[in-house]
Amino acid sequence: MNTMTLDAAGAEPAKPESVERKAVDTLTKVRETVGQPLCDDAKLRMRNVNVFYGEAQAIHDVSLDIGRNEVVAMIGPSGCGKSTFLRCLNRMNDTIEGCRVEGELSLDDEPIYGPRVDVVPLRARVGMVFQKPNPFPKSIYDNVAYGPKIHGIASRRAELDEIVENSLRRAGLWNEVKDRLDKPGTGLSGGQQQRLCIARAIAVSPEVILMDEPCSALDPIATARIEELIDELRENYTIAIVTHSMQQAARVSQRTAYFHLGHLVEVNDTETVFTNPQHELTEAYITGRFG
Amino acid sequence: MTDSTQTNLTQQQVRERIEQRLASRHRKEKLFRGLGIASIAFGVLAVVVLFTDIIGKGSGAFVQSAIELRVHYDQQVLGIDEVDDESLAWANFTGVIRESLRERFPEVSGRGEKRELYSLVSTGAPFTLRDRLRANPELLGKTETLWLAADDDVDTFVKSLSDTEEGFRGRTSEQKAGWIQQLLGSGEMKKRFNSTFFTNGDSREPEQAGIRAALMGSLFTLLVTLALSFPIGVAAAIYLEEYAPKNRWTDLIEVNINNLAAVPSIVFGLLGLAIFINFFELPRSAPLVGGLVLTLMTLPTIIISSRAALKAVPPSIREAAMGMGASRMQVVFHHVLPLAMPGMLTGAIIGMAQALGETAPLLMIGMVAFIVDVPGGVTDPATVLPVQIFLWADSPERAFVERTSAAIMVLLSFLIVMNTSAVLLRKKLERRW
Incomplete structure (x- = not known):
């Protein structure tokens, strides 16, 4: 007994450290992304993207395509830049002081960054769902109707009602809230709030939906509900999802991108990534040797 | 096992040491709690003493001794034939009152005694008669029974009678005191509600002095202050918090706003004198200038509290709105401002309460001038409540002591109402997320 515990205690701290060091070594040697980062029918194209927070570089030379009606999962250890990368796609990084984005990013071959690009219509085309459910402190109806209202999508009240109902139906929330549309959205449960946020995002008919760890604040049942929803939404939308859960990435995505310390290490079919990873860092991560 | 390499204590020893310290830890806990209760008790005691003192001194001002007199509106004494503005201005109402007093005390003779007798009634009483006659011209030549305000010396004496047997006579002669006792005994002199205090402006005669002018002055001044400082303060806070880049210039501005909040208020007064009155030649003593000066004074308070309210709005709300494609202005006006409004209003009300007491x-x-007329607008000469208190506290007449306290009561009640409404408003508008 005694010797065993001593052994374990002695061996444990050393192991991840060596993997980490090895990982950095490998990175300095191999800067090319392994797998298939590009695709033919790309909705979003990113080429040689670098992101800086002041002096510090958060994203190093990432090139990636996200195909039409495809779900791409982005995985990687904390602080690897996957959220930063996601937030470049609808320019949410603009609001962060000192954040600078370099490289070519385009949506349907139209540039995302550039002096003449207006972020308002861009964000209407690229919707976003955040980590923590963040409904407005307004009624359920007003939450969903907000986007159509500010963009002037609905011309009549009846049309707006229809948009709200359709969005809530698509988000699988209609039956639960149809009798209390005037009640505050903040009064719903966590999972319902997150589906409300998805309904709010799809109410303006975006082409792309970005999801930043949408289930990390939810219980397993609510998570399963959202995952089903993502699968249904794939028919009409292109989805990029950041997640900490590898099972989730495996369940919902067609392709998976593995980020490590700001580098895009490997992109492949989800199945390939999880069954036959080509890069040793990916393998180390998905087998749980560090994270 | 690994613990043993760091220390040689057994679990038993560790537990003993913890228990040894326990008693002193509990003692300190109790002491700290006791200190907290003691300081709150001290604060409450101070407030109670202050309020009882002020209410004890000031409550007397809300009643005023009055004398019941049979007044005959004699055309001959008045020296008028008909009631119109010009004749009313000339009419000898003083004579009418003296006539009534002589009628009531027929035994009084000699100039000195008569002068004593006449001084029973307030020198403002003739104006009461004039107003009565103007309102009811048919009274000319008729007789009616009226309650007329007593002189302030008489009032002070009457009020002091309830404290001591002798009463405070002061300038009141023994003979006059006798008349007063006689009137009190027959019920012809009574303490009645002092409505004059709420309807009149300032006066050299305490029984005619009121807070109406100061109250209206304060109201106009605060209206100007609120109308200017709230929009300017909120706009500045929104710009600094939501739009301005964080660089050396905005840091400098922020430091200076905090500095302004600490500048002694009299400096703002000097600035107002130099700029608004001497340079822009705005009228002196006017609520307009007072409001401008107080705006300068309250702006930092409002900006700081508004910025704090804006900061308290969770960033997730901003992100949500921005992620929907709302423009910056839409984010501010649809989401941030409604959530920050309770905090901003609270800050504004507290700033206004500060301004009210300035x-x-x-x-x-x-605005320290002796102003009798009630101001009708922001450019009329006026004074404000705290200045009125200052002026009355400076006056030698004893009757002004209670009026000073009464004015403090009015000021304090306004402050209490404002602060309470700030708390209630915040409670009512506060939204949770």
Whole structure:
């Protein structure tokens, strides 16, 4: 007994450290992304993207395509830049002081960054769902109707009602809230709030939906509900999802991108990534040797 | 096992040591709690003493001794034939009152005694008669029974009778005191509600002095202050918090706003005197200038509290709105401002309460003048409540002591109402997320 515990205690701290060091070594040697980062029918194209927070570089030379009606999962250890990368796609990084984005990013071959690009219509085309459910402190109806209202999508009240109902139906929330549309959205449960946020995002008919760890604040049942929803939404939308859960990435995505310390290490079919990873860092991560 | 390499204590020893310290830890806990309760008790005691003192001194001002007299509106004594504005201005109402007093005390003779007798009634009483006659012209030549305000010396004496047997006579002669006792005994002199205090402006005669002018002055001044400082303060806070880049210039601005909040208010008064009155030649003693000066004074308070309210809005709300494609202005006006409004309003009300109690800067711009007329607008000469208190506290007549306290009561009640409404408003508008 005694010797065993001593052994374990002695061996444990050393192991991840060596993997980490090895990982950095490998990175300095191999800067090319392994797998298939590009695709033919790309909705979003990113080429040689670098992101800086002041002096510090958060994203190093990432090139990636996200195909039409495809779900791409982005995985990687904390602080690897996957959220930063996601937030470049609808320019949410603009609001962060000192954040600078370099490289070519385009949506349907139209540039995302550039002096003449207006972020308002861009964000209407690229919707976003955040980590923590963040409904407005307004009624359920007003939450969903907000986007159509500010963009002037609905011309009549009846049309707006229809948009709200359709969005809530698509988000699988209609039956639960149809009798209390005037009640505050903040009064719903966590999972319902997150589906409300998805309904709010799809109410303006975006082409792309970005999801930043949408289930990390939810219980397993609510998570399963959202995952089903993502699968249904794939028919009409292109989805990029950041997640900490590898099972989730495996369940919902067609392709998976593995980020490590700001580098895009490997992109492949989800199945390939999880069954036959080509890069040793990916393998180390998905087998749980560090994270 | 690994613990043993760091220390040689057994679990038993560790537990003993913890228990040894326990008693002193509990003692300190109790002491700290006791200190907290003691300081709150001290604060409450101070407030109770202050309030009982002020209410004890000031409550007397809300009643005023009055004398019941049979008044004959004699055309001959008045020296008028008909009631119109010109004749009313000339009419000898003093004579009418003296006539009534002589009628009531027929035994009084000699100039000195008569003068004593006449001084029973307030020198403002003739104006009461004039107003009565103007309102009811048919009274000319007729007789009616009226309650007329007593002189302040008489009033002070009557009120002091309830404290001591002798009463405070002061300038009142023994003979006069006898008349007063006689009137009190027959019920012809009574303490009645002092409505004059709420309807009149300032006066050299305490029984005619009221807070109406100061109250209206305060109201106009605060209206100007609120109308200017709230929009300017909120706009500045929104710009600094939501739009301005964080660089050396905005840091400098922020430091200076905090500095402004700490500048002694009299300095703002000097600034107002130099700029608004001397340079822009705005009228002296006017609520307009007072409001401008107080705006300068309250702006930092409002900006700081508004910025704090904006900061308290969770960033997730901003992100949500921005992620929907709302423009910056839409984010601010649809989401951030409604959530920050309770905090901003609270800050504004507290700033206004501060402004209501401010005296020093207003002295510099001439709002300390002796102003009898109730102001009707922001450019009329006026004074404000705290300055009125200052003026009355300076007056030698004893009757002004209770009026000073009464004015403090009015000021304090306004402050309490404002602060309570700030708390209630915040509770009512506060939204949770």
